[in-house]
Amino acid sequence: MSELAPGEGADAAAVDLSHAELLPEVVVEGSPTTALLPLATLGGTDGHVEIGIWEMTPGTATDTEADEVFVVLSGAATIRFISPELPALEVGPGSVVRLTEGMQTEWTVTETLRKVYIT
Template sequence: MNLEPGIPVDLHALSLETEPIEAAAVEAGAPVAGAVALAEVGEIEVGVWEMTPGVATDIEADEVFVVLSGRARIEYLDPALPTAEVGPGSLVWLQAGMSTRWTVTETLRKVYVAG
């Protein structure tokens, strides 16, 4: 999907195709995730990502995101930072290479800006 200048998109109603998270990354549950890129601004990608309840680890890219709906706890495994509890309206900056553990308790949907 591509954004069109001046045309609003309902990010809550946007349909995403999801698939199971790679088994090696899943620590609990059977979470699925999906994303859709909406636009590229220069070399920056803007999109929507969603994950259902469960626990999974990830190695992050450079990204800033805002949670639209749902709840999760993000543990930073390296570097050691305080655990982040996120929900609607939370803004988070992730740096490339950060190791994280996502514990999603309510399906989490976020809009991201990544480079």
């Protein structure tokens, strides 16, 4: 599947995703993989807004975040905020989270996590 055409739809919870291994330097524990499927790029005040689906299998990995809002469709994870230091966040189906560019995070996924993101 590629970007959605105007008027086209997709089942975000069921669409097949192609996973890839993470770089060894970001893996903290386990052998998590991730998948990314951009669905649409829309014009915006900063040039563009991307909407897509992201998934991570169980394990722990670090990340440097982009400006993003996401909604968890399935799975479970704990997001630990390294910088800035904030309380850890437990997420699962229905969780809505906002991240800001440059945040340093550590994701511990206990059940394959799938989310729809807007960046």
